Amino acid sequence: QSALTQPASVSGSPGQSVTISCTGTDNDVGRYNSVSWYQQHPGKAPKLLISDVRNRPSGVSDRFSGSKSGNTASLTISGLQAEDEADYYCNSYTSSTYVFGTGTAVTVL
Amino acid sequence: EVQLLQSGGGLVPPGGSLRLSCAASGFTFSSYAMTWVRQAPGKGLEWVSGITSSGASDYYTGSVKGRFTVSRDNSKDTLYLQISSLSADDTGIYYCARVLDLHAPGSFHRSAFDYWGQGALVTVSS
Numbered sequence: 754q755s756a757l758t759q760p761a762s763v764s765g766s767p768g769q770s771v772t773i774s775c776t777g778t779d780n781d782v783g784r785y786n787s788v789s790w791y792q793q794h795p796g797k798a799p800k801l802l803i804s805d806v807r808n809r810p811s812g813v814s815d816r817f818s819g820s821k822s823g824n825t826a827s828l829t830i831s832g833l834q835a836e837d838e839a840d841y842y843c844n845s846y847t848s849s850t851y852v853f854g855t856g857t858a859v860t861v862l
Numbered sequence: 863e864v865q866l867l868q869s870g871g872g873l874v875p876p877g878g879s880l881r882l883s884c885a886a887s888g889f890t891f892s893s894y895a896m897t898w899v900r901q902a903p904g905k906g907l908e909w910v911s912g913i914t915s916s917g918a919s920d921y922y923t924g925s926v927k928g929r930f931t932v933s934r935d936n937s938k939d940t941l942y943l944q945i946s947s948l949s950a951d952d953t954g955i956y957y958c959a960r961v962l963d964l965h966a967p968g969s970f971h972r973s974a975f976d977y978w979g980q981g982a983l984v985t986v987s988s
Contacts, residue, residue: 754924757907777963780967787964789974791907798957799899799907804974805964846972851897851919856906 757782757843759856764860765833773857775826775843783824788848790819790828794839801839803828835861864888864977866958873983878986879946884958884979885939890918892936895961898943902954911943912961913914915968925951945951945952953979 758776765771773788777860782788788806791799791800801810803819806826806836816831830837838861869884870882875935897912911932920932931944941958957974 756908782942787972787974791975793907798978799975801962801974801976804962804976810962810976832880838905842908844909844974849971850923851909851912853899853907853909 754781754847754850754852757845758837758854759843759854759857761836761855762858763828764784764862766862767833767835769833770829770831771859772832773828773830773841773859775828775844775845775854777824777826781845781847781852782814782821782826783838785846788814788819788821788826789844790817791839791842791844792839793826793842799842830859833861863961865917866909866977868958868982869971870954870981871956871984873883873985873987874948875988876949876986878948879944880948880984882943882945882956882982882984884943885962886941887939889960891939894963894969895968895973896932896934896941897961897970897975898961899957899975899978900952900954900984901957902951903923905954907916910956912970913941919970921970930977945984948984953984953986955983957969957981962969975978 790803958979962976
């Protein structure tokens with residue numbers, strides 16, 4: 754199972770919006786609405802941001818939103834803040850296993 | 863408060879074995895599927911293994927099948943990962959995580975991972 758494809762890095766100024774793409778195949782992202790997104794700060798465990806493409810768990814800022822079209826899912830961070838600087842990973846369910854994306858480093862300029 | 867406290871990491875020689883543990887508290891452990899995710903140094907996340915709430919079914923990524931075994935003891939609220947025939951490629955931080963029961967109680971499938979342990983470092987080296 755190959756990792757889902759994400760851009761290596763994205764950047765934006767405080768207050769701007771950035772979007773991270775996550776491209777899979779017909780067997781994972783394209784087949785299931787079971788795409789989740791995780792934020793990971795250096796030296797920390799990942800944190801769940803989005804489940805089922807677009808659902809935010811309680812306590813997650815509404816500045817984070819998810820969507821999907823075909824084989825590509827996206828995470829948008831609105832109103833970028835310094836604390837958003839971190840690595841972000843998508844994940845998809847696929848036939849009794851899961852696959853993560855390659856990861857995207859978000860830099861706040 | 864949901865907590866997952868990991869233990870068992872360490873230095874192991876190539877070909878060696880290790881057992882990782884993940885002690886759960888703050889929720890009904892026997893009602894949730896659980897999973898293991900690892901991260902090689904400076905690399906991304908890799909899903910490794912998962913197990914249903916009852917322990918009746920387990921799942922693995924291809925590269926660890928036959929070498930890793932996930933299990934759980936619901937009487938002790940603890941998840942385990944037995945890792946063996948280790949190589950340098952298995953070096954990394956191993957995280958346990960709870961599987962969110964989005965669609966069916968205790969289900970492993972079509973879900974997300976909502977609470978994570980602090981991680982356990984496994985270093986394979988002679």
